[in-house]
Structure formats: structure tokens, C-alpha cells
Amino acid sequence: MQKFSICFISFFFFFFLSMIMFFFSIYFIMNDLVIVLEWELISFNSMMVVMSILLDWMSLLFMMFVLMISSVVIYYSKSYMNSELNLNRFIILVLMFVFSMILLIISPNIISILLGWDGLGLVSYCLVIYYQNIKSYNAGMLTALSNRIGDVLILMVISWMVNYGSWNYIFYLEIVKSDFYMFMVSMLIIMAAMTKSAQIPFSSWLPAAMAAPTPVSALVHSSTLVTAGVYLLIRFNYLLLDTIMLKILLILSGLTMFMAGISANYEFDLKKIIALSTLSQLGLMMSILSMGFPELAFFHLLTHAMFKALLFMCAGVIIHMMSDIQDIRYMGGLGNFIPLTCLCMNISNMALCGIPFLSGFYSKDLILEMVSMMNLNFFIFLLYYISTGLTMFYSFRLVMYLMINDYNLLSVYNLYDEDYIMLKSMFVLMIMSIISGSMLMWVIFSFPYMIYLPLNMKLLVIYVSMIGIIMGYLISNMNIYSLNKFMKLYNLSLFLCLMWFMPNLSTYGLNYYFLKYGEKMMKSIDMGWSELYSGQGIFMVLKKYSIIYLFFQMNNNFKIYLYVFMMFNIILFFMMMMI
Known part of the structure; x- marks a missing residue:
């Protein structure tokens, strides 16, 4: 029992803290409050190194989501990592990871941002190599070195901002927009965010990071590591408007969304499919952010965090039940054996697809309708809608392989659904995946958005979704590789399967x-x-x-x-x- 004490303490502390953050965020929104706390560490020649804390509705709400998900993940780890001898070491690493993210969230100062940013990169390396084998070491090195590029760019931002006499970027956002130094800072910030949020050409580390234990994947892919880049750009968004880099980011993030959607349909590793879906959603957040809608990107970031953490936790249970097999071709008919886990899996999958009145619907539908209203390039418009169809495609393919097709492992095998610790933690996130979208819609947007579009434009999301579902059904019954073999498309198949040769490039x-x-x-x-x-x-x-x-x-x-x-x-x- 001794080794579980740190799990319970962390779980209760984080959950209690998340509730406090939620009520504080509501209070801050209602009263339009912003609190900045400053602590001067050292000063030399009029340059002050200051530790700052920024508390506004956005940082408090994000902290609430991070703390809630991490509390549930720690509670889930108590059962998932049951056979782990060094469980306390694992929990302490997760706590360090969460504290690094919180430091990043509450920092209006670029130096304290670097501490959180670098802490995320370092601890993520330790967590990815947790299972000590060659695959983990390679994946960990790839993750650490890709994130290192972003760390170097943030260091360059610090050196550029010496020209202003302070590193508190929050004071300069609206004043010095046309300044050359700030233009350079904005370019470096966008490139740093692209490395952390795995946009093209830095996408290869995200699926590789799946070598980490599943609770870590749930935390990393929902609310911590990969969302750090998006959050940084949301904070810097005034500075970035009307720069050429944002137009480049729009194209790259649209292509990331499209590439991840296609690659997920060629993948048979359960965790890798969910990782690629995260990559696709990150592309969606980045692209709507580059159009100048930071609140929409933040809204989708929060709703996505809930159902993506749940999706990984369900995948973890399924992998446990299947004797650590991750290949979806061995699975099938799981709804008969583990109905409660499959219920959570289906709800999170439907939220990912944007099925009406689940959390993902509120953010995704709003984003797509805003895109339909925008004066946009037709190429970007196509990327958005095709990627939405591809999300339906791989989600329904996953459901077909896991729930509907025949069970393909052993003829005599005992699958059970009675791990109550894992189920309780999943049920918390399942409820949040259902209600968080509508709740945040009331909280974040002070007035209701009413978007008028022609009927066909309004129904376009439903059209592409239905096509995606039909394709997912057909492809799950007919192997996609066989289709490429039949059509003599070997090279195309390889190109699409290997993430457009992104790891090789x-x-x-x-x-x-x-x-x-x-x-x-x-x-x-x-x-x-x-x-x-x-x-x-x-x-x-x-x-x-x-x-x-x-x-x-x-x-x-x-x-x-x-x-x-x-x-x-x-x-x-x-x-x-x-x-």
C-alpha cells in the first residue's frame, strides 16, 4: 500500500486544485479581471530578470483542465502501472511534467516560459525512454532533439528582446507591432511553436513518442506537451497578425492536418492511430489560429483535451486486456467482452468526429463554419473539409476493427472489464467529454455566434462526414493495402503510409x-x-x-x-x- 500513497495524494490535491481554478476562472471572466504578480530576482544595467505570474481567465481555465486530466491520469496509473516496482519515480516524473506545463501557462515572461518549455522537453525525454529498450531510446532522442530546436529558438527570442529592456512580452504585444525586432521575435515564436506542436516538417517525433507508457501518452497528447506551442501562439496572437509567417503557418498546418488524416488510415498500431489523430487536431488548431481566431483555437484545445485523454486511456485498457498487443487486426468484437470500456471509447471517438452535442461538435462545427465564411483560398478550404472527412474515415475504421469485426486473437481467452480504478477515472473524463463543449461555449463566448450560410454550405460538414463513414466501413472490410496493390500504387501507398516520408526527410x-x-x-x-x-x-x-x-x-x-x-x-x- 505504501507505493500507492503518492498516487492518492497527487490525485486528491490536483483534483481539488482544478475545482478551485474553475471557480476562479468563472469569477475572473465575470469581473473581467487580470492579475500580474512580479518578483525581481536580479537586475544589472537596467535589465531586470523578473519572475512573473499572469492570472487571467485563460490561464486559470487551462490550468483547471491540465490539473483535472493529470489527476485522473495519476489515479489511472495506480492500476495501469500496478506491476511497476518504481511507481513513485514514475509519478514524480509526471508531477514534474505537470508543474513545467503550469509554469509555462502562467508566465507572461519569456525567461520563465523557457523554464517551463525546457522542463517539458527534458521530462518528456525521461518519460518516453521509461521502458528501457532500443525503440524507446530512439524515440526519446528523436523527441528531445526535435523539441531542442524550439528551445534554441526561444533562447534567440530572449536575446532579441534584450533590445526592449525587459522580457515581459505581454507589455509589447500591441505597441510595437510594426517594429523589425518584434517581427523577428514573431517569426522565431512561430517556428518554436511549430516544433513543439509537431507541424510539418517537425511531425515525425509525435508518433514516435508513443513508446512512452499509455498514461503519459494520455497526458502528453491531451493537455500538456503538444498544446504548449498552440498556447504560446494564442498568447502572442496580437503580435503575429498580418505577418507573412502566419500565411506560411496556415498552409503548413493545413497540410499537417491532411497528412495525419491520410497516414492514420494506413496505420494498424492502435496508439499510433490516436497519435496521428492528435496531429490532425493540432493542425486544425494552428490553422484557425493563423486566421486570427485565438479564442476558437483555445476552445478547441480545451474540448479536444478531454476526449483525447479518454481515448488514450481506453486504448491503454484494451492493450492491457489483449496481452500488450497494439495491432488492431488482432482485435474485434470487444463490445461483447469489455462493454464499459467500449462505451467510453465510442463516446470519445464520436466527440473526436464532431457528432452533435458532444464536446468536439461545439468547437469543430464552429471552426468549420467560420472557415466557410472566410475569404479564403479554395485550396485551404478543400484541406479543411477533406481532413474532416478523413477524421470520420479513420475513426469509423477504428470502430469497425475494434468493435464490429470478428475477434482474432485466441479462441480461448478471458477478457474482463472489472478494473474499477481505471473505469472510475475513465467515467470522469467521459462525463467531461459530453458536457465540456456546451459548458465552455457558455463560459468563453460572451455572446452567441450566429452564422448564416447557404443550405449546402451548412450541410457540407454532414456530407463529408457521411462520405468518411462509408469509406471507413468499406476500407475496414477491404484492406487498404490490397486496394493499392490492385491499382498498382505501391509507391503511393508507401508515401502515404510513411507520413509523406517525413521521418526520412x-x-x-x-x-x-x-x-x-x-x-x-x-x-x-x-x-x-x-x-x-x-x-x-x-x-x-x-x-x-x-x-x-x-x-x-x-x-x-x-x-x-x-x-x-x-x-x-x-x-x-x-x-x-x-x-
């Missing part, structure tokens, strides 16, 4: 040349010239002379002495002749 392709060069340097210098002229070379010379000396010592008879004496005389004679 951004990671493996770059690493190859550096590692190859390193190998050549090692062979030519470490094991070549430096060996010849240092260790090995001296060793060979000494060895050769020691053999000669040994020959003299071992065979110390009269002939050798005479031979040496004759040689000495001959050398002496020649030297005398030369003189």
Missing part, C-alpha cells in the same frame, strides 16, 4: 550524412593516423625492439657475443676510414 535523412561522416572520421583519425602515430605506433616500435633484446638475452652464448664484437669492430673500422 526530417530525421533519418539528415542523421545519415552526419553519422556517415562521423564514421569516416573515426576510421581515418581515431582508428587511423592517430593510432599509427600515438598508441598503436609506439606499441609496435617497442614490440619490435623488445623482440631483438629478448633474442640477445635468451641466447646469451659465445657466438652472439663474438658476432656483436665483430659487428662493432667493422663499424669502428669504417668510421676510422671515413675520418
Whole structure:
């Protein structure tokens, strides 16, 4: 029982704190309050290093969601990580992760943001390599190095903002919009957010981070690591409007959404499918943010956090039941064996698809209708609606493989649905996945949005959703690889399956040349010239002379002495002749 005490303490503390944050956020919204607390750490030559805390409705509401999800995930870990000997170490790592995120949320100061930002990157590395094997180490290194790019960009932002005499960016957002220094800062901030939120071309680390334990995946993909970039851009949004980088971000995030939706349909790893759906939703948040709707992006970020955490927790239960098998082709008919888990899974899946009156519907439908109203490029418009259809496609395919198709593992196998700790934690998130959308709609938007569109435009979401469901049904019965084989589309299949060769382009392709060069340097210098002229070379010379000396010592008879004496005389004679 001793090893579970830290779970219960963390769970109750976080849950209680999240409730307090919720009531505070309501109070702040109603009274339009913003509180900034400052603590001066050090000052030199009029530059002050200040620890700042910004409390407004947005930071309090986000903290409430982070604390609630992390409390439920910690409670879930009590059962999921039951066989783990070092459970306390795992929980402490999760707590460090959550505290780093909270530091990032409440910071209006770029230095304290860096502390939270870097803390997220470092602790995520420790959590991804938690199961210590080669796959985890590779995934952890990929995650850490991809996030390191963002850390370097934030450091560059700090050096650029020295020109203003303070790092409290919140004071400069509206005043110095046209300034060149602020333009450079905005470019660096957008690129840093793209690395953390895994937009193209930094997308390859997000599916790789699935090597972490499932509770960590639930936390990372819902409200902490991947949403840090989106939250940073929401905070900086006044500064970013009307910059060329936002238009580039709009295209890249739209392509990320599209690419993740297609790749999820080619994937058979359960956790990787859900990870790619996270990537797709991040693209949606980033793209609506780049159009100038930060509140909409924040709304979708919060609703998405609830059902995505639930989706991962359901996946964790299913993987546990299936003897740690993650391949969806082995699963099927699970609704007969684990009905309560499947109920939670279906509700979270439907919320992801935007089925009416679940939490995802309120944010996704509003985003798509705002896109329909915007004066937009037709390419972006197509990306949005095709990606919505693809979300339906992979979600229904997942439901078909998990719930409806035949069970494909062992003929005699005991699946049970009686892990009450996991179920209780999932039921909390299930209720939140149902009510959080409408609740946040009342809280965030002070007036109701009424969007007038032609009937066909209004129904376009339903059209693409229905096409996605039909495609998902057909493809789950007919293997998508077989379809490509039949149509002779091998290369296209490979291209779509491997995330548009993103890992090869951004990671493996770059690493190859550096590692190859390193190998050549090692062979030519470490094991070549430096060996010849240092260790090995001296060793060979000494060895050769020691053999000669040994020959003299071992065979110390009269002939050798005479031979040496004759040689000495001959050398002496020649030297005398030369003189």
C-alpha cells in the first residue's frame, strides 16, 4: 500500500486544485479581471530578470483542465502501472511534467516560459525512454532533439528582446507591432511553436513518442506537451497578425492536418492511430489560429483535451486486456467482452468526429463554419473539409476493427472489464467529454455566434462526414493495402503510409550524412593516423625492439657475443676510414 500513497495524494490535491481554478476562472471572466504578480530576482544595467505570474481567465481555465486530466491520469496509473516496482519515480516524473506545463501557462515572461518549455522537453525525454529498450531510446532522442530546436529558438527570442529592456512580452504585444525586432521575435515564436506542436516538417517525433507508457501518452497528447506551442501562439496572437509567417503557418498546418488524416488510415498500431489523430487536431488548431481566431483555437484545445485523454486511456485498457498487443487486426468484437470500456471509447471517438452535442461538435462545427465564411483560398478550404472527412474515415475504421469485426486473437481467452480504478477515472473524463463543449461555449463566448450560410454550405460538414463513414466501413472490410496493390500504387501507398516520408526527410535523412561522416572520421583519425602515430605506433616500435633484446638475452652464448664484437669492430673500422 505504501507505493500507492503518492498516487492518492497527487490525485486528491490536483483534483481539488482544478475545482478551485474553475471557480476562479468563472469569477475572473465575470469581473473581467487580470492579475500580474512580479518578483525581481536580479537586475544589472537596467535589465531586470523578473519572475512573473499572469492570472487571467485563460490561464486559470487551462490550468483547471491540465490539473483535472493529470489527476485522473495519476489515479489511472495506480492500476495501469500496478506491476511497476518504481511507481513513485514514475509519478514524480509526471508531477514534474505537470508543474513545467503550469509554469509555462502562467508566465507572461519569456525567461520563465523557457523554464517551463525546457522542463517539458527534458521530462518528456525521461518519460518516453521509461521502458528501457532500443525503440524507446530512439524515440526519446528523436523527441528531445526535435523539441531542442524550439528551445534554441526561444533562447534567440530572449536575446532579441534584450533590445526592449525587459522580457515581459505581454507589455509589447500591441505597441510595437510594426517594429523589425518584434517581427523577428514573431517569426522565431512561430517556428518554436511549430516544433513543439509537431507541424510539418517537425511531425515525425509525435508518433514516435508513443513508446512512452499509455498514461503519459494520455497526458502528453491531451493537455500538456503538444498544446504548449498552440498556447504560446494564442498568447502572442496580437503580435503575429498580418505577418507573412502566419500565411506560411496556415498552409503548413493545413497540410499537417491532411497528412495525419491520410497516414492514420494506413496505420494498424492502435496508439499510433490516436497519435496521428492528435496531429490532425493540432493542425486544425494552428490553422484557425493563423486566421486570427485565438479564442476558437483555445476552445478547441480545451474540448479536444478531454476526449483525447479518454481515448488514450481506453486504448491503454484494451492493450492491457489483449496481452500488450497494439495491432488492431488482432482485435474485434470487444463490445461483447469489455462493454464499459467500449462505451467510453465510442463516446470519445464520436466527440473526436464532431457528432452533435458532444464536446468536439461545439468547437469543430464552429471552426468549420467560420472557415466557410472566410475569404479564403479554395485550396485551404478543400484541406479543411477533406481532413474532416478523413477524421470520420479513420475513426469509423477504428470502430469497425475494434468493435464490429470478428475477434482474432485466441479462441480461448478471458477478457474482463472489472478494473474499477481505471473505469472510475475513465467515467470522469467521459462525463467531461459530453458536457465540456456546451459548458465552455457558455463560459468563453460572451455572446452567441450566429452564422448564416447557404443550405449546402451548412450541410457540407454532414456530407463529408457521411462520405468518411462509408469509406471507413468499406476500407475496414477491404484492406487498404490490397486496394493499392490492385491499382498498382505501391509507391503511393508507401508515401502515404510513411507520413509523406517525413521521418526520412526530417530525421533519418539528415542523421545519415552526419553519422556517415562521423564514421569516416573515426576510421581515418581515431582508428587511423592517430593510432599509427600515438598508441598503436609506439606499441609496435617497442614490440619490435623488445623482440631483438629478448633474442640477445635468451641466447646469451659465445657466438652472439663474438658476432656483436665483430659487428662493432667493422663499424669502428669504417668510421676510422671515413675520418
